[in-house]
Amino acid sequence: MSTETFPRQYARTQRFTVGAPRSFAVAPDGSRVVFLRSRGGAERANLLWTLDPATGAERVAADPVELLGGGEESLSAAEKARRERSREGSAGIVGYALDGSGSLAAFALSGRLFAVDLAGGGAPRELPAEGPVLDPRPSPDGSLVAYANTAGELRVTAADGSGDRALATPERDGVTWGQAEFIAQEEMDRDRGFWWSPSGDRLLAARADEAPVARWWIADPANPDVVPAEVAYPRAGTANAEVGLWLLDLDGGRTKVGWDGAEEPYLARVHWSGSALTLLVQARHQRTQRYLTVDQATGATTTELAERDEVWLDLFAGSPSRTADGRLVRIADQDGVRVLVAGDLTLSDARLHVRSVLSVAETILFTASGGPADDSAEPGWIGTFEVAPDGTGLTRLGTAGVVSAVRGGDVTVLLSADTSWNGARAEVLRGGATVATVASYAETPVITARPEFVFAGERRIPCAVFLPTGYDRERDGLLPVLMDPYGGPHGQRVAQSQNPHLTSQWFADQGFAVVVADGRGTPGRSPEWEKAIAFDFAGATLEDQVDAVRALAGTYPLDLGRVGIRGWSYGGYLAALAVLRRPDVFHAAVSGAPVTDWRLYDTHYTERYLGHLDERPEVYEANTLTGDAAKLERPLLLVHGLADDNVVAAHTLRLSSALLAAGRPHVVLPLSGVTHMTPQEEVAENLMLFQVDFLKKSL
Structure with a gap:
């Protein structure tokens, strides 16, 4: 054993x-x-x-x-x-x-x-x-x-x-052909920089010039003999890489694709199928974007569709695509609902919140969760659906809590996760019948997560609650609480599957009641839910953590006199924010790789939510943590990888300096050679143990 x-x-x-x-x-x-x-x-x-x-x-x-x-x-x-x-x-x-x-x-x-x-x-x-x-x-x-x-x-x-x-x-340093620039990879989910034509006789290639982008140097203080790594990092309010497109013939011919990169600098998506080459380009403020059709002989572009949103426009995997008859397939926000659209036809309704397009053929495969009209009894499900391009035959594939799929011809690989089994099952279906199951060699976890999914409070905040294995209320009484959120954009944590909740269960087994709350700003509910954080990270996301723990205390054995919070990245920001601004609710925090000053984070992400730094400096100030340093009265552990080139260690170091200047004791755990992912085995293991020790002592 x-x-x-x-x-x-x-x-x-x-x-x-x-x-x-x-x-x-x-x-x-x-x-x-x-x-x-x-x-x-x-x-x-x-x-x-x-x-x-x-x-x-x-x-x-x-x-x-x-x-x-x-x-x-x-x-x-x-x-x-x-x-x-x-x-x-x-x-x-x-x-x-x-x-x-x-x-x-x-x-x-x-x-x-x-x-x-x-x-x-x-x-x-x-x-x-x-x-x-x-x-x-x-x-x-x-x-x-x-x-x-x-x-x-x-x-x-x-x-x-x-x-x-x-x-x-490239004609000089700083220029690349065929590669996605930093901001496309990190924030736009575009990891490629070239595309073959359907006939295979030419390529569409992105040329990225990073010369305008400010340089940062990421050093390894534990090894002072190592030269710092130079990173072209486009922080909020500063210049992005300049991106252009060329059609490259295999015989050396070259045609520039024309669109106004100054007006719409973000090349978000490229789709090339049949005879249509389609671009999705976005303005820097992300409130407008256009779907462009490229004349492949001249490189000229024409606007097929222009979209505008007064808050921001999101980008989605698989959107845009094309039906066999050439209609544009996309995901759009209409009348408070995120829907699937083919040409002028809306294919889904308010029962679904569409999330991605998986494939477009005789039918369209897409993922969705519960929309504004969904009366689902539990939060956290993500389903895969198919529908004909004419809007008929809407069907859900599989019954597990979280389902995705890949299709080719009449064969579908259905990837299913649920709280009742470990990992994801990969079933191969032909004509709707299972013909094979792809073996998984992943290890079986030594613990089993037992999340209870509930909606909390008047806003029906999606939550997952974890109690210690073998907990008995009469014997064990009220439990110290550990809020375990991500809590920000693109970071849904409450999902009906087993493996993503194992860490929360382990923390619960150390003697805590653990709560994962997906407040406003997290994906999967409605456009309004996601966009409620516009220009105010600190307000809505923190308020929903407070409301969730207070509402759940009426049902679960939560000791509201002992509430801790932990998180990484945006969750780290939220954890530090909690003890700085709501010490009446939160009594200790573990803040991992937090963004403490949004003026140091990248353009596409930060400006989508907070606006341009030059236009809204007061918004950045209101959502930055260093100005709150003097308010700290609770134990705070700051953890940061010194090799992190996404949320650089300067975030933690600047907050620590402000706390020291204000005479506020705190703990900083620097991780030498560690990036934003913390992939090192010993580091990842001991970091979990260190957090538990800190939280137990603090609570």
Whole structure:
């Protein structure tokens, strides 16, 4: 019987993701399912696998250990940065791309370029390339592979390894071709910078010039002999990278795509299917955006649709797309409801809050949660639905708490998570019937989460509540409370699945009643719910944590005289905010990697919610924590990775300096060499133990 503790297991297995299948794709004809998975729960290196839906047989298509001859991976600084932006903590093959038929896969491994014929079952082959290689992608017919590299070039080579050549080369430092700039990767969910034409005869390539962007230097104080890393970081109110688009012919021809980058600097989405090349470009203030159609002969653009919102416009995965007859598929806010739209036809209603588009073919697959007219008894469900492009046949796939899907032809991979099982189940369906289940090698957690999902207070704040295993109210009485939120944009925590709640359950088992509350600003309810935090992070998000814990005290054994709060990133900001501004409610806080001064955070995120710094300096001041330092009267633990290039350590250091100047005692835990993800096993484990010790002493 294992005696391993949960913190060690949780850290070692990278939150139980090691060994779980992921990154699914299905060939358009349904002939194969492609995915990544390591060989076991103790092995981080992902292999590339295929599954035959006809037989259910799995096959290893590429093994990184074999391809590297047993050697260690060597990652370039650019690849490390890409992984940090995508919160990628695994090893081996972490991404791949397929040709149009799903027969050829290309991937980068240790900066080298590989391709493998999935249909023929041959061995992977390394293609000569000018590396280190980034983001290789085959042409639709599989005859070519295009890739970016750390020199800023966009190159193309034949799939047989011949004819490698540059299509675009930067004229100076700071310029890259075919790569997404920092702000696109970190905040716009656009991690690519080039796109093949459907015919495979040319590429659309982004050129990013980071010369206007201010430079920051991220040092490692524990190793003063190491040169600080230079980071082009576009903080709020300062210049972004300048991004342009070119159509690149394989014979060297080049056509500039025209749109007003000064008026709409954010290239948010690109969709190229059939004969239509569509761009979604956004104004810096994010209250207006346009869907542009590109004339592929001249590069000129015409506006197909312009959108405006008085607060802000969100971006969504899979939107825009196109139906077979050319209609624009998008997600839009209409009359207080987030809906799915195809052309002029609205395909969903107020019962659903649409979240993403998964695929567009004979039917449209999309994810949604409960909308304003939903009378669901519990919060936290996320379903996958399909509907015909004419709006008929709306159907929900699966019955689990959280469901997503990938489809090709008549084959669907249904990914289901629920509180009644660990991890996600990956079922392969053909014609609605299960024909195979993709095995997961992820370890079984040594604990089981037991969330109780409720709506709290008059605003019906979605919450998950956790009590210690074996808790008996008559014997144990009231419990100290630990609020465990993220609490901000894009950070839903209350979800009807098991694994995301394991840490909250572990903290509960240390003797706390743990509450996870998704207040205003978090996704999944309604546009109004998300946009209620406009120009006021501090007010709405903190108020909902207060209201949630007070409302739940009427039902659960919560000792309101002992309330702690912990969080990371936005949750860290919220935790520090809580003890600074509401010490009457919160009696101790653990604040991990907090944004303490929004003037130090990036443009696209911060300006969406708080406006431009030059136009609303008072808003930034009102939502910044350093001015509240003199108010601290409760125990506060600040934790920060010194190698964090997203929320830089200056946030914590500046707040600590302000607290010291105000004579307010506090604790700072600097994590040397640690980024925003804290992937190091020992660090992640001991950090959990340190937090419990601090909270127990403080409460």
